[in-house]
Amino acid sequence: MEFQAGVVTVSDKGSRGEREDLSGKEVVRMLQELSILVRETVIIPDEQDQIRQTLIDLSDKKGLDLIVTTGGTGVTPRDLTPDATLEVIDKALPGMAEAMRQESLKKTPHAMISRAVVGIRGQTLIINLPGSPRGVRENLAVVLPALKHALEKIKGDETECATP
Ligand SMILES: Nc1ncnc2c1ncn2[C@@H]1O[C@H](COP(=O)(O)OP(=O)(O)OP(=O)(O)O)[C@@H](O)[C@H]1O
Numbered sequence: 309m310e311f312q313a314g315v316v317t318v319s320d321k322g323s324r325g326e327r328e329d330l331s332g333k334e335v336v337r338m339l340q341e342l343s344i345l346v347r348e349t350v351i352i353p354d355e356q357d358q359i360r361q362t363l364i365d366l367s368d369k370k371g372l373d374l375i376v377t378t379g380g381t382g383v384t385p386r387d388l389t390p391d392a393t394l395e396v397i398d399k400a401l402p403g404m405a406e407a408m409r410q411e412s413l414k415k416t417p418h419a420m421i422s423r424a425v426v427g428i429r430g431q432t433l434i435i436n437l438p439g440s441p442r443g444v445r446e447n448l449a450v451v452l453p454a455l456k457h458a459l460e461k462i463k464g465d466e467t468e469c470a471t472p
Pocket residue numbers: 317318319320321322327328329330331332354379380439440441
């Protein structure tokens with residue numbers, strides 16, 4: 309199956325043009341390596357309403373299979389990406405989020421303050437990643453081995469699971 313994705317960078321500095329968005333670029337690179345077509349990339353400030361609306365537009369209007377966000381998963385007052393994600397998902401997928409946190413804890417104790425959420429809205433998988441390029445690389449690498457299988461199942465593929 310072919311999958312189409314959107315990448316959402318949630319960053320005040322990035323959205324003001326004060327810092328090059330290396331993290332969004334890293335997500336795009338990693339998804340393309342998996343032959344997932346990245347159809348939309350957006351950079352928005354850490355505003356909960358704007359994050360929520362962007363997630364709704366990309367899933368409902370654009371019909372994307374996957375949305376990956378980067379940034380705003382921590383605990384500062386303007387880290388609101390998980391809160392916006394929780395507002396829009398129908399189902400949580402805690403296994404993916406916990407796998408990322410668990411592996412990340414082997415690299416940095418700061419991983420325990422990422423509140424990243426993974427969930428499903430309709431037939432769109434939404435994955436939150438931390439803001440730093442390193443956080444993107446390390447977290448996305450954890451879920452990549454199960455990503456296409458998850459996307460197939462979300463689209464209703466009922467063939468038997470071939471366990472790797
Ligand atoms: N989109 C990005 N591109 C490149 N580096 C980033 C990006 N987002 C975050 N970083 C790096 O990760 C660090 C921690 O990210 P954090 O989300 O706390 O950023 P911030 O600069 O405090 O906030 P904001 O990105 O919303 O302006 C930043 O200081 C920066 O070095």
